[in-house]
Amino acid sequence: MGPAQTLAAILGLSAASGINLYLTVLLVGAGQRLGWVHGLPPDLAILGHPLVLTVAGLLFLLEFAADKIPFVTPIWDGIHTFIRPVGGALLALGAAADLDPVARALAVLAGGTLALGAHGSKMGVRLLAHTAPEPASHSVLSVAEDLGVIGLLALAYRHPQFALPVLGAILLAIALLLPLLLRALVFVLTGFRGALRALIGPGGPGEIPDWVDLKALERSPAGARHALPCFTRKVRRVPRLHRAFLVEAEGTWHLVYHRWFRARSFAFEGGPVRIYPGFLWDRVVFMRRGQPQVLLVGRDWRQALPAASPRP
Numbered sequence: 001m002g003p004a005q006t007l008a009a010i011l012g013l014s015a016a017s018g019i020n021l022y023l024t025v026l027l028v029g030a031g032q033r034l035g036w037v038h039g040l041p042p043d044l045a046i047l048g049h050p051l052v053l054t055v056a057g058l059l060f061l062l063e064f065a066a067d068k069i070p071f072v073t074p075i076w077d078g079i080h081t082f083i084r085p086v087g088g089a090l091l092a093l094g095a096a097a098d099l100d101p102v103a104r105a106l107a108v109l110a111g112g113t114l115a116l117g118a119h120g121s122k123m124g125v126r127l128l129a130h131t132a133p134e135p136a137s138h139s140v141l142s143v144a145e146d147l148g149v150i151g152l153l154a155l156a157y158r159h160p161q162f163a164l165p166v167l168g169a170i171l172l173a174i175a176l177l178l179p180l181l182l183r184a185l186v187f188v189l190t191g192f193r194g195a196l197r198a199l200i201g202p203g204g205p206g207e208i209p210d211w212v213d214l215k216a217l218e219r220s221p222a223g224a225r226h227a228l229p230c231f232t233r234k235v236r237r238v239p240r241l242h243r244a245f246l247v248e249a250e251g252t253w254h255l256v257y258h259r260w261f262r263a264r265s266f267a268f269e270g271g272p273v274r275i276y277p278g279f280l281w282d283r284v285v286f287m288r289r290g291q292p293q294v295l296l297v298g299r300d301w302r303q304a305l306p307a308a309s310p311r312p
Contacts, residue, residue: 002160004160004161004164005156005157005160006095006096006098006099007160007164008155008156008157008160008163008164008167009095009156009157009160010092010095010096010107010110010111011110011111011114011156011163011164011167012152012153012155012156012157012163012167013028013088013091013092013095013111013153013156014088014089014091014092014110014111014112014113014114014115014118015088015114015115015118015152015167015170016118016149016152016153017084017087017088017091017111017115017118018084018085018088018114018115018116018117018118018119018120018121018122019118019119019122019145019148019149020060020063020145020146020149021080021083021084021087021088022056022057022059022060022063023060023063023146023149023150024087024091024149024153025047025052025056025087025091026053026056026057026060027149027150027153028040028044028047028091028153029047029048029049029052029053029056030048030053031153031157032044032045032047032048033048033053037157041094041095041096041097041098042097043093043094043095043097044091044094044095044097063076064142064146067138067139067141067142067145068138068139068142069138070138073126073138074123074126074127077119077122077123077126078123080119081116081119081123084115084116084118084119085112085113085115085116085119086112087115088111088112088114088115088116088118089108089109089111089112089115090111091111092107092108092110092111092112092114093107093108093111095107096108114171117171117174118170118174120174120178120181121173121174121177121181122145123181123185124177124180124181124182124184124185125141125181125184126138126141127184127185127187152166152167180240180241183231183239183240183241183242183243184241186243187231187241187243187296190229190231190243190298208227208229208245209245211258211263212227212245212247212256212263213227214263215247215254215256215263215265216247216249216254216256218265219247219249219250219252219254219265219267225248225249225250226246226247226248227245227246227247227248227256228245228246228247228297228298229243229244229245229246229297229298230243230244230245230246230284230295230296230297230298231243231244231281231295231296232244232255232257232294232295232296233283233294233295233296234292234293234294235255235293235294235295236288236289236291236293238255238257238259239259242257242259243257243258244256244257244295245257246284246295246297247265252267252268253267253268253270253271253272253286254266254267254268255268255293255295266288267288268286268287268288268293269286269287269288269289270286270287271286272284272285272286273285273286273287273292278296281296281297281298282296282297282298283295283296284296284297
């Protein structure tokens with residue numbers, strides 16, 4: 001393989017492994033065995049062995065089924081946080097078999113990092129999908145990911161000159177989406193924790209940070225009557241899925257959040273106008289300056305919200 005195809009193979013295999021390792025192994029092995037892919041290094045030619053193809057096929061079918069079940073997907077992806085990056089690094093090492101030792105070492109590092117980034121992006125998108133955990137959205141995402149793996153590998157081995165710009169765009173997208181994906185991870189993990197804690201009762205005041213209490217004291221000498229952990233969904237001048245607290249002081253609800261190294265807050269106009277019950281989070285709608293502001297409040301604090309007009 002030429003330098004461009006070798007680089008495209010290293011990056012393409014790594015990115016595809018982070019999305020679906022077993023499909024990547026199955027496609028490369030089947031392509032080599034059926035004559036679709038030529039000139040593979042010896043370390044990758046072993047992927048065409050019947051035993052490797054059989055195991056990869058069975059694991060792909062298992063992942064294909066797991067990806068369609070909303071509550072199984074995060075567990076499956078969590079386990080594969082330790083598998084996909086290692087698989088991506090090993091496949092990158094195999095693709096760099098003809099290079100010198102230094103280049104192979106760099107290929108392993110780049111392959112593992114790219115596979116981890118692709119896996120993290122996939123997991124973050126899936127976690128965001130859990131805000132509306134119907135099977136249809138997960139099935140569409142799963143099929144789109146599999147088609148993406150097929151297209152990426154086809155470009156890497158058939159048209160490396162086009163694959164390299166595409167892979168560069170994927171790297172840029174991962175870097176740009178990383179803050180949102182990290183917030184999504186915290187958001188969903190907090191939601192699962194709140195749902196489990198709701199079986200016991202509401203959270204205690206000791207779970208509220210001191211800076212929230214200080215902001216509440218600025219609003220009322222008596223402090224906060226309720227302080228509910230929440231995330232923003234649609235709030236003016238606050239990032240999406242930003243962690244915040246919904247604070248009630250002297251009958252007025254405030255949003256208290258930390259941004260740019262300082263605590264900030266503002267008041268809503270009256271109480272919630274709508275509450276939409278959800279699986280992990282309730283959507284709570286307030287009004288501010290005539291515009292609806294949407295928050296996501298955990299189920300463990302549901303009983304602390306005042307009566308509103310819930311609507312599915």
